[in-house]
Amino acid sequence: MAWRFALMIDPAASDDTRTDFSGTFAEIDPSAPALTVGELSTQRGDGIFESIGVVDGHAQEVGAHLERLAHSAALCDLPVPHREQWRQAVVRAAAACGPGESVIKLILSRGVEHGPAPTAWVTAATAADFTAARRDGVSVVTLDRGYALDVPARAPWLLLGAKTLSYAVNMAAIREAKRRGADDAVFVSSDGFVLEAPTATVIVRRGDLFVTPEPGTGILHGTTQLSLFEFLASRGHATAYAPVTIDELRGADAAWLVSSVRLAAPVTAVDGVPLAVDAELTASVNAYLLGPRD
Missing domain, CATH: 3.20.10.10 (D-amino Acid Aminotransferase, subunit A, domain 2)
Known part of the structure; x- marks a missing residue:
């Protein structure tokens, strides 16, 4: 899988009234290290995710995926994702996909063990040929x-x-x-x-x-x-x-x-x-x- 894009997110509270969340995003090199050794997503699989299909730069069924992300968060006692913040992150990732089929992944983990906040990020990659x-x-x-x-x-x-x-x-x-x-x-x-x-x-x-x-x-x-x-x-x-x-x-x-x-x-x-x-x-x-x- 060829990684095209990665974006770290500073998760906003679900009741955050901002309309522009660009300041909460940090684009990173998708081939560079980004998580700490204490990250619970890697140590325990303690987190949730969504995979969104992208066709010619258009992310499919974004609303339904964000609803399911929120449902998973509630079941796992994770903070409720801010829908607009994550939607804007998806838009950023989709813009990096280009023509053909790609996949965007949304990940929300419980964060670093004993840490104060969850960890969140978005990736985009070329999809396999199905x-x-x-x-x-x-x-x-x-x-x-x-x-x-x-x-x-x-x-x-x-x-x-x-x-x-x-x-x-x-x-x-x-x-x-x-x-x-x-x-x-x-x-x-x-x-x-x-x-x-x-x-x-x-x-x-x-x-x-x-x-x-x-x-x-x-x-x-x-x-x-x-x-x-x-x-x-x-x-x-x-x-x-x-x-x-x-x-x-x-x-x-x-x-x-x-x-x-x-x-x-x-x-x-x-x-x-x-x-x-x-x-x-x-x-x-x-x-x-x-x-x-x-």
Whole structure:
């Protein structure tokens, strides 16, 4: 990944009345050291983040990403991000991206251990080429996430609905999927329900109905999925949030993994069982997702 831009942020209080936050930003060399050895984001993964897709210098779905950043902050007992400050930081980062596809990352950590304030920064980098995944699709295996569907409501301290920096389990799941001969993984609950992929939302098609698991079950509410549901509704398709069993995923008319940077990757097989791919619909979906979205 080619880093193009990095910006440190002096986090403002959520009720700060300023309209210009340029004085709270410090642009730094993205290849130079920037964090101290006591930083809790690196020591404990104690922080949150968002990844925003950028197409030809336009940052996609910024509002939805900032809302989810604030939601994650609340779950993790972090200071509420000042929406306008972070929006201005995204604008600065997007301006450095140029043509093609890029990714902006927003990071808010608890800061230095025993320190007085959180640490915040924004980066921009060239995105990987996901053309093949969007066109040809990905095979997946289902992996037990280790908890039942009702656990998030009973144990909020597990932070299952927050987008935290602690992604070791997610990356381990992808490595396990590859060991099993697949491209990606889909987490399932111990009682047999589909949750999400390690870095994407799952959408299944049943006839003309497009369904995604309910975000209240401890999964992230996908920003790209929200936008995609709007697009599908505009095309006359029905959409719904509902429980999806493993068997329903395996028997779906079609399925996709949807995320902010890879966009919509059709699922070609689940646990070795082939799944039909709607190439025409997938192409139209990705054409929409590559267009400007606010």
